[in-house]
Structures are given as structure tokens and as C-alpha cells.
Amino acid sequence: MTNLLRPHGGVLVELIEPAINESSKIKLSELRSWDLTQRQTCDLELLLNGGFSPLTGFLTQKDYESVLEMMRLRDGTLWPIPITLDVTKEFAESIDIDDSVVLRDQEGVALALLQVSDKWTPDKALEANRVYGTEDRLHPAVDYLFNQSGEVYLGGRITGLELPRHYDYKHLRDSPAELRAKFEKWGWNKVVAFQTRNPMHRAHQELTFRAAKQEEANLLIHPVVGMTKPGDIDHFSRVRCYEHILKEYPEQTTMLSLLPLAMRMGGPKEALWHAIIRKNYGCTHLIVGRDHAGPGKDSQGNDFYGPYDAQELLKEHENELGIKMVPFQMMVYVKEKAEYMPVDDVDEGLTILNISGTEVRRRLAEGLEIPDWFSYPDVVEELRKTKPPRHKQGVTIFFTGLSGAGKSTIANALMIKLLEIGNRPVTLLDGDLVRKHLSSELGFSKEHRNINIQRIGYVASEITKNGGFAICAPIAPYRETRREVRQMIEQEGGFIEIHVATSLEECERRDRKGLYAKARKGIIKEFTGISDPYEEPEAPELVIDTIACTPDEAAQRILLKLEGLGYIK
Structure with a gap:
């Protein structure tokens, strides 16, 4: 030590x-x-x-x-x-x-x-x-x-014994001691750190430039490249964006270095944590914005933390920490002046232009223009590589429902229709086939069922990542496991959950293999719908009852849903 x-x-x-x-x-x-x-x-x-x-x-x-x-x-x-x-x-x-x-x-x-x-x-x-x-x-x-x-x-x-090995961006992976040594060598006595887990746009460039100028300090862009919020843009794409935006700062005033942190999205307490870490890296100031490290909204639609809770908690402890907080100034683009300004400095009657993160994601998904006043062309180009329009993304269509509900039949019909369209590779991961080829050693306990679904999810995520259609048709009885699979796949592309909601009575009536009868007699243990629960999806993208429609009609409904969401043209 x-x-x-x-x-x-x-x-x-x-x-x-x-x-x-x-x-x-x-x-x-x-x-x-x-x-x-x-x-x-x-x-x-x-x-x-x-x-x-x-x-x-x-x-x-x-x-x-x-x-x-x-x-x-x-x-x-x-x-x-x-x-x-x-x-x-x-x-x-x-x-x-x-x-x-x-x-x-x-x-x-x-x-x-x-x-x-x-x-x-x-x-x-x-x-x-x-x-x-x-x-x-x-x-x-x-x-x-x-x-x-x-x-x-x-x-x-x-x-x-040794540090974890990184094969990417080695020139940007400074340890705290290495970063302190650089600051000392360059004479950077005051350093403002900018914490980020997202790509930077013109407003970020302006606010960080102003923060450093206000404190008469140099600027460290210090993005997290360990773990961020699920669904965030991957760090490879973000680092390429940061390298582009670094060119927009005056020379020898700003540097980029990567932080291998696993964020918790802990709001105010995470802001304190970030300040401690940045002090260890040699920084004297930290920019703290609105809802710093907040995870968004809770299940009731409310923000987890107040917009300025992080600033208030850090302000309370900044003397003890020995690192000064620089409050985030919200920057807006003023049309008449053709420049970014702090929102509080904008005179009444002037036109404020703004694009939210949600709107940026929508424009990327639909292939729409992102204006130059919002972001730099090189940054937008990198984002388009990472987040192509939906009609070029991979998609997983994930069926769930009781045995005999009609999942496999609809999945096969859908596969044929997608193959007819022919704009992406199509792979069918049928529940029985997966059991045969990927999970033959597994039984039907809850643990083994979850492992089976996780394997399906992993394969589907790889197909989705590589731009294909993955059609999955397992029973997948448990909500939590389906949620985990959704979270895994949505990082790579689209995920559409379809509940084949055929009733238990109808599924038993159709049962050609006699499985339900054996389950009711206790011959088959832990059978979904009889001796083991089926947890219905709470918010699937589509619900289909095969009593009310044919497989062909069901497949057509799914195609219309894919078209409506922009995944096929």
C-alpha cells in the first residue's frame, strides 16, 4: 500500500x-x-x-x-x-x-x-x-x-496484484496519481471537473467553458466509462463524441480523461461521492447540475430526487470536502442572438430554442434532422452510427403465454412474413427448440426456467445488436425475468413483448400431448398454469387472444405494430 x-x-x-x-x-x-x-x-x-x-x-x-x-x-x-x-x-x-x-x-x-x-x-x-x-x-x-x-x-x-486490464483508450485512462502529476507538470493549480454519462452537445460545451472561465481554472472532462444507467449510449460512442467536442475548446485549457466508475444514480449522495472521487483525482472544483446523477422518475411518475437536492447537499459539505461546487447554469439557445446564454440572462420577448434528450432520441430513431445550433455535425454523425433509425435497428419480438396458447404458430407465421419483406435476417428461437439445443440439461424448477429465458434473452440480444429480427416464443412465466431480458435487449435495439392471452381453459382444450391432464393428476410437477403460476405482463406492446383471430391475422397485427413503431417501412 x-x-x-x-x-x-x-x-x-x-x-x-x-x-x-x-x-x-x-x-x-x-x-x-x-x-x-x-x-x-x-x-x-x-x-x-x-x-x-x-x-x-x-x-x-x-x-x-x-x-x-x-x-x-x-x-x-x-x-x-x-x-x-x-x-x-x-x-x-x-x-x-x-x-x-x-x-x-x-x-x-x-x-x-x-x-x-x-x-x-x-x-x-x-x-x-x-x-x-x-x-x-x-x-x-x-x-x-x-x-x-x-x-x-x-x-x-x-x-x-494488478489493475483490471483495459484495451480501449489507454491514452485516456489516467489514475489519480497520474492525473495529479499531469496537473502539477502543466501548472494547472485550479481544475474544474465535468461529470457526464451522456454525449456532450453545444450547450454542454458552452456551460463548461463558462464555468472554467468563471473560476479562472482549467477544465477536466471526466466522463464515466464503467457502468452508467441501463439504456445509456455505450462509452465507445461517447468517447468518440468527446474527442470531437474537445476541438471546440481553446488549446491547452481542457483535457479529457476517463473514469472507470460504476454509478449508482444516487442523486444527492452520489454528488458527494463524485466530489470525493474528483478531489482524489486532483480537481479543485466540480460542476453540479440540476438533478445531478438522478435516475429519472419512480413508478408513480415522480422524480426520485428534487432538482437542486444534490447542489444543496454538496454546498453543505464543500468546506469539509475541500472541493468547491460550481452550480450548473442551464444554457439555452437564443434565436435572435444566435448564441447560447444562461437562461436567467435572456431578456423577455427573445426566442429560446431547446431540444430535450427525449426529443434527440426520437429524432435519431426516426432519422430526422438534428440542427447545427444544438450539436456539432461530427457528434451527430457518431450518434447516428450508434443509434441508427429504427428501420435499420435489430428488434426482438418476445412472445409469452401459456403452453398451447398459440405462440409458436404465430411466431412461425410472423417469421415467414418477415422473410418475405427481406430487409433483415430473421431468427426464430422457439421454446421447444431452445430447450433441445441450448438448455437440454435444465429441468423445470423456477431457477432452471429463469436460466433458460436468460439464455434466450442473451442470444436474442446478440441477434438484435447485429441488426436482425429475433423471434422468441417461450412460456416465460415470470415478470421479473422478462423485465431482465427486456433491459438486456433494449440496450442493443428494439424489444416488443406480445402476450398471447389465450385462456387456460382453451389451452387445456387444445392440449394434444395431454400435458395439462398429467399436470392435474400430479404426474408433471411445476406445470405453468396448474401447479406453477403464470404472471401476466402488465404493459406488453401487444395482446393477442387466439380465440378471436387466426395465426395469419395475428401475424398481420404484429407487422402493423412494427410498422407503427418505425421498425419496418
């Missing part, structure tokens, strides 16, 4: 000790290993490189409880977001306190050793409410907490 004291921040704790890797190869192979998730890998990297200073590992139980209770570590240090290592119950039971665990990336590379000092089962509802202020699953961090994270937390000191 190395402590580095720099003029651009406090003590920087680096945890890399690579010599251990060579001297302990045999020992490492004898230890229990944990394969890190993507979020855990991001957290570990910032622990190792000092981005999470003063943390020296994953939080102990007492530090975790103190963060939940007071937003501070046990020693009183301000720290708003718990950094924990969640594992499965089975893995936790296989290790003891004081054991060393090898932490490996998804390729099996040993990145660090965790000396386990604590092991506990958290109250996740308490964590959700204390940290994020809600148990609403529409909040990405709350969803992760309840639906993806392990049951048990491990805490303890970390000894780093």
Missing part, C-alpha cells in the same frame, strides 16, 4: 503491490477465488488506484452501518455510498473470517487479495432507504440491490 501526498488533494491511498503476484503463484492457486461482477470490478479498480481514498478495502460491517446511519465511516470521514463485496450465500459459507480470497476478473486474472475481516447478511431494505431514499425497483441501484446482488457481504483489506 502506498500513500501519496500531492498538492492537488489529500492523502492518496494506492493498494497495488505487484511483487506478491510473482512470489505467491502457488499460494494463490490454493486459495478460494471469487469472480467479480462488472460493478465489483469497477469498484475494485478505484480501490486499487486510489480513486476511493481513504478506503483500504471493501467496507467492514461497522463502517457499512456507519455509512448507512451517518454518511460517514467509523472514524468520522465523510463517505456517502457503501462500497461492499456481495457474494452468494454458498460462497460465504465456504470461507471463514481471516481467510484470504483471490478476487479475479471475468477472464480469471487475479487482481487482488481480500483479507476477510467481516461477513454478514445485510438488511437490503434498510440500505435502499438509507442510501437511495426508496425501495422502488425503477431505481437502478435499488434494482441491483434486490435483484442482482448476492445475499452476503464480505469486508476487509485489499492487497492489489
Whole structure:
């Protein structure tokens, strides 16, 4: 462990000790290993490189409880977001306190050793409410907490073996120590950081330029390239956009560097967290905007956080943190002046032009013009590569319904009609065929059914990513699993859920294989609709009852839906 004291921040704790890797190869192979998730890998990297200073590992139980209770570590240090290592119950039971665990990336590379000092089962509802202020699953961090994270937390000191490997944008991946050294070498005594997870447009360029000018400081564009909000534009596309927009700043005033952070979208507390991290990276100021790091609206249609909650909380603690907040000035384009101005400075009677993020996405999806006053042509071109018009995107058509509802029949009819159109490759992932070729070893327990649907979702996401039609026709009885599949696929293209809502009585009447009869006699266990529940979709894109229409008519309805949504022309 190395402590580095720099003029651009406090003590920087680096945890890399690579010599251990060579001297302990045999020992490492004898230890229990944990394969890190993507979020855990991001957290570990910032622990190792000092981005999470003063943390020296994953939080102990007492530090975790103190963060939940007071937003501070046990020693009183301000720290708003718990950094924990969640594992499965089975893995936790296989290790003891004081054991060393090898932490490996998804390729099996040993990145660090965790000396386990604590092991506990958290109250996740308490964590959700204390940290994020809600148990609403529409909040990405709350969803992760309840639906993806392990049951048990491990805490303890970390000894780093090597940093996670990155093959992209190596020239932009500065550690905190490297960035501080650059600032010192260049004489950048005041540095304003701009946090972003989205592409930058002209308004962002103007507001960041003004913020740096106001503070007589240099500007660091410091986008998150670890994990952001599901559905965000991928970081490869965003970095290309940032490189284009960097040309619009005066030379030697602005730099771009990438932050491998896994965001929680935690609003006010995340703003504090971002400030601590940017101080570790050597920044003296942080731009904080309206609803900073907010995840949007909850299931009732209300914002999770107030528009200025983040600014108020950071203002309250900025002296203690030693980093100054620069409030976001909302910039608007004034038609008569042909320039961007702070909204409060616009005289009455002048015409304000603005395009929301939602409107930008609509224009990209429909191939419509995005005006030059809003964004730079090079940036728009990059976005069009990433988000082509819908009629050029891949799409998954995901059927769900009881056995015998008619899913496979409609899916086959739809496949033929799409092949007739011929503008994209078409793949049918029928439930029975997938069971035969991808999931032959699985049974019909809830766990195995979920695995089967997740496999279908993964294959469909790859087809969608590559511009094809993926037609999926499983039973898919559970809402949560269908939601996970939707979330996975919508990052790559379109997703249309179709509920084939044929009644249980009709499905039993049609049953040529006698499966329902066997299920009612108890011969077949865990049969959907009889001894296992079917959870109907709450908001599918289309509902079809095959009593009321033929397969040909149903397929035609789906084609019209695809046309109406812009996926076919």
C-alpha cells in the first residue's frame, strides 16, 4: 500500500503491490477465488488506484452501518455510498473470517487479495432507504440491490496484484496519481471537473467553458466509462463524441480523461461521492447540475430526487470536502442572438430554442434532422452510427403465454412474413427448440426456467445488436425475468413483448400431448398454469387472444405494430 501526498488533494491511498503476484503463484492457486461482477470490478479498480481514498478495502460491517446511519465511516470521514463485496450465500459459507480470497476478473486474472475481516447478511431494505431514499425497483441501484446482488457481504483489506486490464483508450485512462502529476507538470493549480454519462452537445460545451472561465481554472472532462444507467449510449460512442467536442475548446485549457466508475444514480449522495472521487483525482472544483446523477422518475411518475437536492447537499459539505461546487447554469439557445446564454440572462420577448434528450432520441430513431445550433455535425454523425433509425435497428419480438396458447404458430407465421419483406435476417428461437439445443440439461424448477429465458434473452440480444429480427416464443412465466431480458435487449435495439392471452381453459382444450391432464393428476410437477403460476405482463406492446383471430391475422397485427413503431417501412 502506498500513500501519496500531492498538492492537488489529500492523502492518496494506492493498494497495488505487484511483487506478491510473482512470489505467491502457488499460494494463490490454493486459495478460494471469487469472480467479480462488472460493478465489483469497477469498484475494485478505484480501490486499487486510489480513486476511493481513504478506503483500504471493501467496507467492514461497522463502517457499512456507519455509512448507512451517518454518511460517514467509523472514524468520522465523510463517505456517502457503501462500497461492499456481495457474494452468494454458498460462497460465504465456504470461507471463514481471516481467510484470504483471490478476487479475479471475468477472464480469471487475479487482481487482488481480500483479507476477510467481516461477513454478514445485510438488511437490503434498510440500505435502499438509507442510501437511495426508496425501495422502488425503477431505481437502478435499488434494482441491483434486490435483484442482482448476492445475499452476503464480505469486508476487509485489499492487497492489489494488478489493475483490471483495459484495451480501449489507454491514452485516456489516467489514475489519480497520474492525473495529479499531469496537473502539477502543466501548472494547472485550479481544475474544474465535468461529470457526464451522456454525449456532450453545444450547450454542454458552452456551460463548461463558462464555468472554467468563471473560476479562472482549467477544465477536466471526466466522463464515466464503467457502468452508467441501463439504456445509456455505450462509452465507445461517447468517447468518440468527446474527442470531437474537445476541438471546440481553446488549446491547452481542457483535457479529457476517463473514469472507470460504476454509478449508482444516487442523486444527492452520489454528488458527494463524485466530489470525493474528483478531489482524489486532483480537481479543485466540480460542476453540479440540476438533478445531478438522478435516475429519472419512480413508478408513480415522480422524480426520485428534487432538482437542486444534490447542489444543496454538496454546498453543505464543500468546506469539509475541500472541493468547491460550481452550480450548473442551464444554457439555452437564443434565436435572435444566435448564441447560447444562461437562461436567467435572456431578456423577455427573445426566442429560446431547446431540444430535450427525449426529443434527440426520437429524432435519431426516426432519422430526422438534428440542427447545427444544438450539436456539432461530427457528434451527430457518431450518434447516428450508434443509434441508427429504427428501420435499420435489430428488434426482438418476445412472445409469452401459456403452453398451447398459440405462440409458436404465430411466431412461425410472423417469421415467414418477415422473410418475405427481406430487409433483415430473421431468427426464430422457439421454446421447444431452445430447450433441445441450448438448455437440454435444465429441468423445470423456477431457477432452471429463469436460466433458460436468460439464455434466450442473451442470444436474442446478440441477434438484435447485429441488426436482425429475433423471434422468441417461450412460456416465460415470470415478470421479473422478462423485465431482465427486456433491459438486456433494449440496450442493443428494439424489444416488443406480445402476450398471447389465450385462456387456460382453451389451452387445456387444445392440449394434444395431454400435458395439462398429467399436470392435474400430479404426474408433471411445476406445470405453468396448474401447479406453477403464470404472471401476466402488465404493459406488453401487444395482446393477442387466439380465440378471436387466426395465426395469419395475428401475424398481420404484429407487422402493423412494427410498422407503427418505425421498425419496418
